[in-house]
């Protein structure tokens with residue numbers, strides 16, 4: 001199989017200076033030749049309302065279309081109160097509906113997180129993994145990318161400076177590509 005693996009990445013922060021969005025941009029620069037990485041901004045996805053499951057908001061339709069078109073997904077999550085931010089959970093909830101049309105089903109995935117704290121979003125990643133079980137998403141297990149003390153690892157323009165983190169991102173993307181190829185071969 002020679003064609004590139006297409007990855008769709010999204011980050012659970014709307015903040016202009018978000019470290020997690022910066023981490024996603026960094027991944028875009030570190031993606032291996034065997035893959036391509038496009039991103040989707042969650043800004044504009046409305047709060048979930050089941051009354052609109054049969055006539056999805058345009059932004060949600062676009063999100064689902066982009067997920068379905070991708071071979072794999074990359075989720076970048078901040079940690080809010082030991083869990084994933086509502087913005088990210090809300091987007092995932094929309095993508096999984098209506099019942100029977102879960103855009104995420106069967107997708108290989110990778111997860112990264114950045115936080116200003118000393119655990120780098122580890123607790124949020126494990127909460128996220130719990131949701132992935134029901135969604136039938138198949139996440140790569142390692143390497144785990146937890147960007148701790150994020151304020152020290154990016155410059156003022158949001159450029160990732162930390163070489164060790166870059167190495168981990170490369171490892172995660174390589175693992176995602178290999179995992180995706182393995183699942184596609186079945």
Ligand SMILES: Cc1cc2nc3c(=O)[nH]c(=O)nc-3n(C[C@H](O)[C@H](O)[C@H](O)COP(=O)(O)O)c2cc1C
Nearest residue numbers: 013015018019020021078079080081082115116117
């Ligand atoms: C509502 C809220 C809750 C937070 N809770 C946590 C937390 O539980 N653990 C943690 O490490 N950081 C926590 N933080 C700090 C975030 O890691 C920090 O704001 C980070 O920069 C958010 O990601 P972003 O830069 O991508 O927006 C919290 C921040 C907010 C706004």
